[in-house]
Amino acid sequence: MQTVGRTRTHFLIRAWTTFVVLAIYLPIACGALAGLSKGRYFAFPIRIFSTEWWGKTWDSFEIHVLVQNSVLIALIVTVLSVLFAFFGALAFARYPWKGRRAFQRLLLLPIFFPQPVLGLALLLWFNALGISPTWKTAVVAHLVWIVPVVTLVIAIQVFSFDPVLEEAASDLGASRLFTLRTVTLPILWPGIWSGALFAFLLSWGNFPLSLYTAGADSTIPKWLYSKMVAGYTPMVPALGTMSTLTAAALLLGGGLVRFLLRRRAELRARER
Amino acid sequence: MADNSLSAPAPKLSPGLRASLPVLVLLVAGFLAPLVTVAAYAFATPKSFDVFRSFTLQNFAAIFDTNNTVWTSFVWALALAFACVAILLVVCYPIAFGLNKVFGKWSGLVSVLFVFPLFVSENVRLYGWVLFFIKNGVLDGALKWLGFPGGPDLLYTPGITLFGMVYVYLPFMLFPMTLGIAMIPRDLVDAASDLGAGRFMIWREVELPLAMPGILIGALLTFVLAAGAVAEAKILGGQSVITITQDIEVAFTYAQNWPMGSALALILVLIVSGLALSAMARLDLDKILGKR
Secondary structure, eight states: OHHHHHHHHHHHHHHHHHHHHHHHHHHHHHHHHHHTBSSSSOOSSOSOBOSHHHHHHHHOHHHHHHHHHHHHHHHHHHHHHHHHHHHHHIIIIIOOOTTHHHHHHHHHTTTTSOHHHHHHHHHHHHHHHTOOOOHHHHHHHHHHHHHHHHHHHHHHHHHTSOHHHHHHHHHTTOOHHHHIIIIIHHHHHHHHHHHHHHHHHHHHHOOHHHHHHSTTOOOHHHHHHHHHHSOOOTHHHHHHHHHHHHHHHHHHHHHHHHHHHHHHHHHHHHHO | OTTHHHHOOSSOOOHHHHHHHHHHHHHIIIIIHHHHHHHHHHTSOTTSOOTTTOOOSHHHHHHHOTTOOHHHHHHHHHHHHHHHHHHHHHHHHHHHHHHHHTSGGGHHHHHHHHHGGGGSOHHHHHHHHHHHHSTTSHHHHHHHHTTSSOOOOOSSSHHHHHHHHHHHHHHHHHHHHHHHHHTSOHHHHHHHHHTTOOHHHHIIIIIHHHHHHHHHHHHHHHHHHHHTOOHHHHHTSTTSSOOHHHHHHHHHTTSOOHHHHHHHHHHHHHHHHHHHHHHHTTOOHHHHHHOO
């Protein structure tokens, strides 16, 4: 009786999860369809498929600039946020220190904060400092939100890290830097890698912070929004789909690297 | 190593504090300082840029004036956020349970499927729903093609705004909840079952209380984010609902009334951070994140 009930519950859970996953990807699929249909306006079922709008998007100079901005911002955000978050995660999870609990809570606050309001608050702050917003201020805005996320991602890895290993290395006479390079970093690599991937992808797809803090510079999500509000062209879904596919490719590639890193770590552990 | 911070009376900073410094500087300069600026602007002369030079309560007086209808935006934002949380609790619980107990080796893949949309900006995803629901869109077109009179007119209503919020904030509920359910020890459930507890009783008396920290974080996170949502109401809702963030945005942009926008933002921030801080004070983050 119990097992029959359980099997049925499990079936229902699987069915529900499948349904929700399909619903999540449905609008992304709709966008992909719209970008691939011929004609200025979208109508379903699609009569003629064409890559016309993909071609136009690919060749557009305006869009090249957007992509450059988005990539540049995301790359800088990735490097900086990993640096910040690596030490932040050690403070969050590794060292027992007096202010740790307060630090943990402070770190969560930017995540528990509506992003559009954060963007507007930063705009005010930059203005008060006399800084006119450009893509550089957008980098700062992204960092305020992304560093806490990446810190959490790395902190999860740090929690599973045994500090005894570091102590053993230093007892054996290793310098701090040597210990960091040969003990701490190799163990934390998978977490750092995931953090970097998160940083890049979250910056790449961020819309509310870029909207208010990038000034006259535009990023892909910001440009898409401006066209959605006024002046739809099929380039909107086409560029949206390209951007989504880029993120998917990065996630797949990044996941593969993480898998390899973990396997290498496991092999090494076995050798020892 | 652990008692370094206690035994050393030297002025040297503890390793934890030293490691936290870069992030602390970033958060003070990039998060706390902007909030202080907002607070300062909220007390500046209306429609001026006299921040730190004037002090007045006129902005708040205008907001609480009985002729002002801005309170409807607050009510909409909070009501939508509340409804969004309630729906997501029901939608996500089975999935979070499944990720822990049912999907087995597939749960990694399922998690990735739920994480990925976070990397696609919300306006792109919401616009996909517009293409789905619009006249001659995917739903309408498909129904007509099948011989039905056409799809229902759902777009540009408060209901679809709520739908968009549920859609966008789903991962923010799902993952904390999954972490929460992972904190339920298997043997405790087995023990309750051996002692004769029914499935509903186990769920109510054992599973739910143990998973509560994660569920609470998820509910709080979605509430806070949904209370500040604006893209859903604009793109899907067609401004049939004006949320408070949109009022704030209008004050900052078209109206050029930064003190008024700041006063509205300050009230929203107080509501949101009051909730966040009071709930966070009861949570042990080490336990939730460290449990692996």
